Amino acid sequence: MSDTADLLRAIAALSWALLAFVAVVLLFRILRSQRGPLTKLGFGPGGVTMEWAEAKLDEAVSKSDDETEKRAIGNVAKRSVIRRLQAHADLLAGARILWVDDHPENNLPLIELLREFKVTIDTARSNFEAFALLRKSRYDVIISDVKRDNEGPGNDLKGVEFAQTVFADWGQQVLLFTLRFDPARLPDVSDEERLRLVKEVERTVFARTNGADEGLHYILDILERVKAA
Numbered sequence: 001m002s003d004t005a006d007l008l009r010a011i012a013a014l015s016w017a018l019l020a021f022v023a024v025v026l027l028f029r030i031l032r033s034q035r036g037p038l039t040k041l042g043f044g045p046g047g048v049t050m051e052w053a054e055a056k057l058d059e060a061v062s063k064s065d066d067e068t069e070k071r072a073i074g075n076v077a078k079r080s081v082i083r084r085l086q087a088h089a090d091l092l093a094g095a096r097i098l099w100v101d102d103h104p105e106n107n108l109p110l111i112e113l114l115r116e117f118k119v120t121i122d123t124a125r126s127n128f129e130a131f132a133l134l135r136k137s138r139y140d141v142i143i144s145d146v147k148r149d150n151e152g153p154g155n156d157l158k159g160v161e162f163a164q165t166v167f168a169d170w171g172q173q174v175l176l177f178t179l180r181f182d183p184a185r186l187p188d189v190s191d192e193e194r195l196r197l198v199k200e201v202e203r204t205v206f207a208r209t210n211g212a213d214e215g216l217h218y219i220l221d222i223l224e225r226v227k228a229a
Helices: 002-034 050-062 075-087 104-115 127-136 155-170 191-204 212-228
Strands: 096-100 120-124 141-144 174-177 205-209
Touching (some): 050 075, 050 212, 141 212, 155 191, 191 205, 205 212
Parallel strands (some): 096 120, 096 141, 174 205
C-alpha cells in the first residue's frame, strides 16, 4: 500500500512539474509574439540577438569617414541603448525617419538596426532630394549630415541650410549627425556670421552628435516628444 501511495505522489509531482513547464513555455511564446523584434535578444536562432545589435553599433563606428574621429562605444553604453530600443519597441514601430547624407552607405548599420524595430527610413543624398520627399510625406525624425561633397559651393554648411528650411517650412528641428562641426569655431567667417550660425543651429537643430549610441538615444528622445505632443 505504501509503495502504491509513493508512486501516486511521484506521478502527481511529475504531472505538476510538467504542467509548470508547459505554462512557462506558453507564457514565453505569448510574450515574445506581443513585443517588438528585439524581445528575441539572446533567445537563439531566428531572432535578433544582443550580439548582432552590438555588432551593428561597432560597424557604425567603423564606417566613420574620419579615422581621427572614430569613437569606440563601450559595452555598457551599447547594451544601454539597445535595451532602451527594446523597451520602446512600440514607440519605434511605424515611426518614419528621413536621413539625409551624401554617403548613405555609412549609415547602413544603424538603418538596419532601426528597421528591425519596424521603423520606416527614407534616405536622400541632397537637400533637393530631401525636400522632394518632405513635400510628399510626414516624418517623425529628420536626420542630416552637415557637409555634402555633392552639392557645389557652400557644401560645408548644407546641413545647416537644410535645418533652417525644414524648421521654417515644416516646423521641425533636425538631428545633425556629423563629425567635428562646431559653428562657434568655423574658420574663414566673420564674428558676426559665426554668431548668426550659432543662433540658427540653436534654433533649428535638436542636437548634434557623432556617436552612434548617442544618435539612437536622440532619435528616441524625439519620438517621445512627438508622442507626447
